[in-house]
Amino acid sequence: MAKLADVDLNLLVALDALLQARSVSGAAARVGLSTPAMSHALGRLRKQLGDPVLVRAGQGMVPTPRAEAMRNGVHELLGRARAVLEPVPSFDPRVADRELRIRASDYVLSTLGAELDLRITQSAPRVRLRFLPNTAQDPVEIREGTVELAIGVYRDLPPECRIQKLFDERLVCVVRREHPSIRARITLDQYATADHVQIAPRGQPGGYVDVVLARQGRHRRVARAVPFFLSAMQLAAQTDYVLTVPERLARSWAARFDLRVLEPPLAFEPYAVVQLWHPRHHDDPGHEWLRAQVAAAARATRPRKRRRAGE
Numbered sequence: 001m002a003k004l005a006d007v008d009l010n011l012l013v014a015l016d017a018l019l020q021a022r023s024v025s026g027a028a029a030r031v032g033l034s035t036p037a038m039s040h041a042l043g044r045l046r047k048q049l050g051d052p053v054l055v056r057a058g059q060g061m062v063p064t065p066r067a068e069a070m071r072n073g074v075h076e077l078l079g080r081a082r083a084v085l086e087p088v089p090s091f092d093p094r095v096a097d098r099e100l101r102i103r104a105s106d107y108v109l110s111t112l113g114a115e116l117d118l119r120i121t122q123s124a125p126r127v128r129l130r131f132l133p134n135t136a137q138d139p140v141e142i143r144e145g146t147v148e149l150a151i152g153v154y155r156d157l158p159p160e161c162r163i164q165k166l167f168d169e170r171l172v173c174v175v176r177r178e179h180p181s182i183r184a185r186i187t188l189d190q191y192a193t194a195d196h197v198q199i200a201p202r203g204q205p206g207g208y209v210d211v212v213l214a215r216q217g218r219h220r221r222v223a224r225a226v227p228f229f230l231s232a233m234q235l236a237a238q239t240d241y242v243l244t245v246p247e248r249l250a251r252s253w254a255a256r257f258d259l260r261v262l263e264p265p266l267a268f269e270p271y272a273v274v275q276l277w278h279p280r281h282h283d284d285p286g287h288e289w290l291r292a293q294v295a296a297a298a299r300a301t302r303p304r305k306r307r308r309a310g311e
Contacts, residue, residue: 011048014041016078018054019071022061091285093124100290101130103138103150105201107229108273111248112151116297123293136202142278148287150276151294162282163274164291166298171209171268172247174259176237186242188216188265194242195223197232209244212266233257244268251303273298 017027018038028038045053054061063071109131120127135141138150139157157163173191175182182190192213200207205225213219223241226232229249236243237257250261275294281287 011045015045016074091289096124097126099128101147103132103134103147105134107249108151110230111252112297112301115300119293153271160279161276163276165272165274167273168270169246169273170270171244172250173262173264174236174243174250177258177260186262186265191265192218196220197235197241197243198222198225199229199232200225201227248303
C-alpha cells in the first residue's frame with residue numbers, strides 16, 4: 001500500500017474528471033488542463049492504480065469495472081475536500097441556530113445581562129446562551145474549548161488568549177439607607193470597626209480590600225461571606241453590614257434595595273472587566289458577532305454620572 005505522502009493528491013482531481021467525462025479531452029476541459037497534460041495524468045493514474053481506468057470502446061472510452069466502482073466515491077470525496085477548504089460562510093444571526101457557552105458572574109449578568117438578552121433576542125432569536133459561573137479554571141477552559149467566552153477580571157493569562165476590555169470598574173461602599181450610624185459618608189474608623197459582608201465567589205477568605213486595609217494598619221471583621229453579588233446586596237439592605245462592591249452593580253441596584261452608595265474611605269485601584277477568548281474562535285463569524293454584542297451591551301449600560309456621596 002502506498003503511503004499517503006507518496007501519493008499526488010492532485011491525481012484525484014484528474015481521476016474524478018476522467019470518470020465523469022469518460023474522455024481525456026472532456027476531462028481536460030473540465031479542470032482547465034491541456035489534452036496532453038490530462039493524457040499524462042491518466043498514464044500516472046494507470047501506473048498508480050495498476051488498472052487502465054478508461055479503455056477504448058468504439059469512438060469513445062468506457063471505465064473499467066474498478067474505475068466504475070470508484071466513480072461515486074471519488075466524486076463525493078472531492079466534494080467534501082472542497083467544502084473543507086472553502087471560506088467560512090458568513091454568519092447570519094437571523095437564522096443562526098447554535099448554543100454559545102459563557103463564563104460570567106452574577107455581577108456581570110445583573111449589570112449586562114438584560115441588555116445583552118435584549119440584543120440577542122432581537123437580532124438572533126434562535127441563538128442560545130448558556131451562562132456558567134466563573135472559576136479559577138476559566139483560562140484553561142477557554143484554551144480547551146469547553147466554553148467559547150469568559151467575562152471577568154483576569155490576571156496571569158496564558159499568552160495566546162485574546163482579551164478585549166469592556167469597561168473600567170472601581171469599588172464603592174453600600175449600606176442600607178436607614179443605617180443607624182453611617183449616613184452621607186463613611187470614615188475609615190467606621191469602615192474598620194463595622195461588620196462586613198464579603199463577596200467571595202470562590203469561597204476564599206481575605207482579598208484585595210483586606211490587603212489595602214492592612215497597609216493602613218487596619219483590618220475588618222467579615223461577619224458574612226457569600227459567593228454571589230446580589231445575595232450580598234440583599235444582606236446589606238436588611239442589616240447594618242457594610243458592603244464593598246463594584247460601582248456598576250451598586251448604582252444599578254441601589255434604588256431597588258434602598259441602599260446608599262458611598263465613596264470608600266480607602267484608595268482602591270480601578271480595574272478592568274474584560275472578555276476573554278481563544279485564538280481558535282477569533283475569526284469565527286458567529287463568535288465575532290457574539291463579542292460585538294457583549295461589547296455593545298457593556299457600552300449601553302455605563303452608569304450615569306456619579307451622584308453626590310450618600311445619594
